[in-house]
Amino acid sequence: MARYxxxxxxxxxxxxxxxxxxxxGALLQARGYSVRLRKLDPYLNVDPGTMSPFEHGEVFVTDDGAETDLDLGHYERFTGVPCRKTDSVSAGRIYTNVLDKERRGEYLGxxxxxxxxxxxxxxxxLSIGDEETDFMLCEIGxxxxxxxxxxxxxxxxxxxxxxPKGDCILMHLTLLPYLAASRELKTKPTQHSVKELRSIGLQPDILVCRTEHEIPESERAKIALFCNVRAxxxxxxxxxxxxxKAPLAYHxxxxxxxxxxxxAITPAPRPKLDRWLDVADxxxxxxxxxxxxxxxKYVKLEDAYKSLAEALTHGGFANRVKVRAQWLDAEVFEREHPSPHLDGFHAILVPGGFGERGTEGKIRAAQFARERKIPYLGICLGMQMAVIEAxxxxxxxxxxxxxxxxxxxGLSRFEHVVYHMTEWTEGNRTVRRKADDAKGGTMRLGAYDAILTPSSRVAEIYGAATISERHRHRYEVDxxxxxxxEAAGLHxxxxxxxGELPEIVEIPDHPWFVGVQFHPELKSKPFEPHPLFADFVRAALDQSRLV
Structure with missing residues (x-):
């Protein structure tokens, strides 16, 4: 039975x-324990799938097809434990479940x-999977x-x-603001926050205090005294x-x-922190x-591409280089030539997105990368735009x-090289969708296999013939x-x-030009960079030596 x-x-x-x-979670793993992390969000959306990236940041997708909070991305990147549908729940999902049960008569009137x-x-x-792990960490949004x-x-x-007594503890994060005028940390906000907790029957066992300055022992003792915790x-x-560096810092x-x-776990196993020492180095x-x-399209909020930004960083770790990513608005390229904005970059990445806004700019970015022989990675919509450009x-x-x-x-402006997907295979069943279906959960979501062409660039990168990657999209390349x-050069x-759904395209006679229908950034970790990002950054490094 798990400790919570x-x-x-x-x-x-x-x-x-x-x-x-x-x-x-990473530190408990380093001491030899198994962990599972969960997020409970109080908002009334059933899940973040229909929420604007500007409102909520990215939607993180699990192998089993859940659209979840971006914090689950942090959980996976730090622990390497794949999250599941049961690791993310909102108030909207809870109330939906309760009302569905009421309609079915399960509450007996x-x-x-x-x-x-x-x-x-x-x-x-909370109890789901209770027997599967040593520690269950549950974050309340x-x-x-x-x-x-x-x-x-x-x-x-x-x-x-x-x-049972001793099976659960509460860790509470608070802020210790620093007032420059008086040159002191103020503990009162933390005291009031704990008082609020205690008023609803919860007593924290551990206080984690965000601060820009060291906490003097006198202030630490004061917090402990007024908040009823050990110093x-x-x-x-x-x-x-x-x-x-957070695992090392918290340790x-x-x-x-x-x-x-x-x-009351004593003696505690000694931690093995080699993985995190290597990352810090x-x-x-x-x-x-x-x-x-x-x-x-969503460059005004970097959290909209959180996993992508982290995967690029991981690609840098794999090559021992620093990746400086600059976020450029695709709409600018619809008004201006890409050259003044893209000259000097060692690689170009076009990420996913929904809707028409900025798509012609993404197409021009793909064209610029193809013609100038600059390494290009197109993800989801970025692959579709590269196909349309070709x-x-x-x-x-x-x-x-x-x-x-x-x-x-009744009037089509385009010849539909990319079409709305209405039917696909998921495991042993056929999934069917209509264009006017409700938006939530109506995409090809979660992990799907892809078969790689032998001797292709991606087969070499992955070192495998079959891969499994996570998807989140409604449209497919026809x-x-x-x-x-392929006769024109796009393989x-x-x-x-x-054999029906294109998953990857590449240009063999280009230094590095790959488009993928899936989201490889969702599976990248600092201690295990995704092979596509590791090789993409390597190609950017090669390009930097030519400039």
């Missing part, structure tokens, strides 16, 4: 609960209330005091009471120059030891630098386009154009197992 660690936050949002949870029906649903969710979070706080209060359980969380201030002490001692242009400028299909961008009823495009080097 609940992670909550107070004072302000964006304190780094997700990173603290992920780093703690009882009046449905937050307590006990909603809280019981949350507790049932938002901050203590948020009205929408109250059912979750009440549920974990009940859960901790119902479990050694008041853990500072200083700002770092890289998130991947240095005793977070993992405080957790094991709270569970690659961060601090790069042997070069490459500049990569990311031509996207169809227009290499294969003579001047009206090539995507069905996604054709909005005139295979009926394969022969014409289809990866297909679905049934």
């Amino acid at each position: 660690i609940f992670i909550t936050g107070g004072v302000v949002s964006s304190l780094g609960k997700g990173l603290a949870s992920a780093a703690l 009882k009046t449905i209330q937050v307590i006990p029906h909603v809280t019981n649903e949350i507790k049932d969710w 938002g901050t203590v005091g948020d009205i929408e979070g109250l059912p979750f706080f009440e549920a974990i209060r009940q859960f901790m009471q119902e479990r 050694e359980s008041v853990v500072p969380a200083m700002d770092l120059d890289s998130i991947y 240095g201030v005793g977070l993992d030891q405080a957790v094991l002490d709270a569970f 690659r961060i601090d001692s790069p042997e070069g630098e490459v500049r990569i242009a990311v031509v996207g 169809a227009r400028n290499l294969a003579g299909l001047s009206r090539a386009g995507s069905q996604e961008f054709d909005h005139e009823a 295979k009926k154009y394969q022969k014409r495009l 289809f080097s990866g297909l679905s197992p049934d």
